[in-house]
Amino acid sequence: MGKAQKYVLLGDATYPLQDWILKPYQEDKNLTQRQLQFNYRLKRAHSVIENAFLRLKARWQILLKCDDCSLELLPTLVLACCILHNVCEAHDNPFNEEWLEGTEPTELPKPCQPAPAAMEDGRAEQVRELMCQYFESCGEG
Numbered sequence: 001m002g003k004a005q006k007y008v009l010l011g012d013a014t015y016p017l018q019d020w021i022l023k024p025y026q027e028d029k030n031l032t033q034r035q036l037q038f039n040y041r042l043k044r045a046h047s048v049i050e051n052a053f054l055r056l057k058a059r060w061q062i063l064l065k066c067d068d069c070s071l072e073l074l075p076t077l078v079l080a081c082c083i084l085h086n087v088c089e090a091h092d093n094p095f096n097e098e099w100l101e102g103t104e105p106t107e108l109p110k111p112c113q114p115a116p117a118a119m120e121d122g123r124a125e126q127v128r129e130l131m132c133q134y135f136e137s138c139g140e141g
Contacts, residue, residue, distance in 0.1 A: 016115035019124040038132040056085045058099035
């Protein structure tokens with residue numbers, strides 16, 4: 001789109017719109033087709049991420065019980081599991097679907113109410129609009 005963008009995190013409607021948190025447009029009857037497509041693609045991306053984390057936790061089940069290691073070790077442990085997981089995926093190491101039995105997807109507690117508008121960053125709407133334009137230019141999918 002001609003403008004360099006930094007990385008963003010994907011959030012849901014309860015997070016404030018920031019230039020580093022991409023969240024969907026508020027669902028209502030007034031959304032344009034472009035905005036609906038943006039929300040759809042954001043939701044699809046979010047489900048890919050959830051699936052990746054589910055596979056990561058299933059392959060490296062130590063991540064399910066990290067409460068018994070020190071906080072100083074935790075970032076290194078998670079990073080090591082991510083690297084090993086990516087190596088396994090890159091080398092087509094078979095993923096055993098039975099591993100998923102011990103790792104039911106769990107919803108982490110999230111705020112129930114949307115963030116107040118005062119917490120939102122006005123510049124972030126420009127980032128979301130650029131991403132919306134980008135998704136539109138990519139076509140259906």
